Amino acid sequence: MQREAIIRLAIVVVAVFGAGTAACVGAIAVTVEPLATQVGRYEKIEFRIQLERSYDDPYDPAVVDVRLVVQTPGGGELAIPAFFAQEYEVRRSGGGRGGKVETSFYPVGMGVWKARFAPVEPGEHRATIQAQDRQDKGQSRPMTFTCVESSR
Secondary structure (H helix, E strand, C coil): HHHHHHHHHHHHHHHHHHCCCCCCCCCCCCCEEEEEEEEEEECCCEEEEEEECCCCCCCCCCCCEEEEEEEECCCCCCEEEEEEEHHHHHEEEHHHHHCCEEEEEECCCEEEEEEEEEECCCCEEEEEEEEEEEEEEEEEECEEEECCCCCC
């Protein structure tokens, strides 16, 4: 009877916590979409980043810190802060017969995290997105992009 209870407990522990150490309980899920796979030297490449969590103040790095970490072809590593951006629609009203034109801004969709980078070194770059809040950390899967010579 006691042995059966121990076996049941062991099954529950494995089911809840997993059998291996690869899973990271409570980690921030981070996904990223590079808007290009090739970029000219000194030209901008942009990344759209999605975190599984939302934050009351995503503009404060003490609340959440998101970074693009790039390994350059020469072996260097750069950490570039990401930023939270909200798209807006501009609406203008009034202005008829010499009246004052009112301009209003309305949020479009949900805000999105972005990172931008302009490589200076030609070749294949490897990048990840790292996120950290007050409780957890998370990292995207590695991605690559290629920097080619440009006229800049």
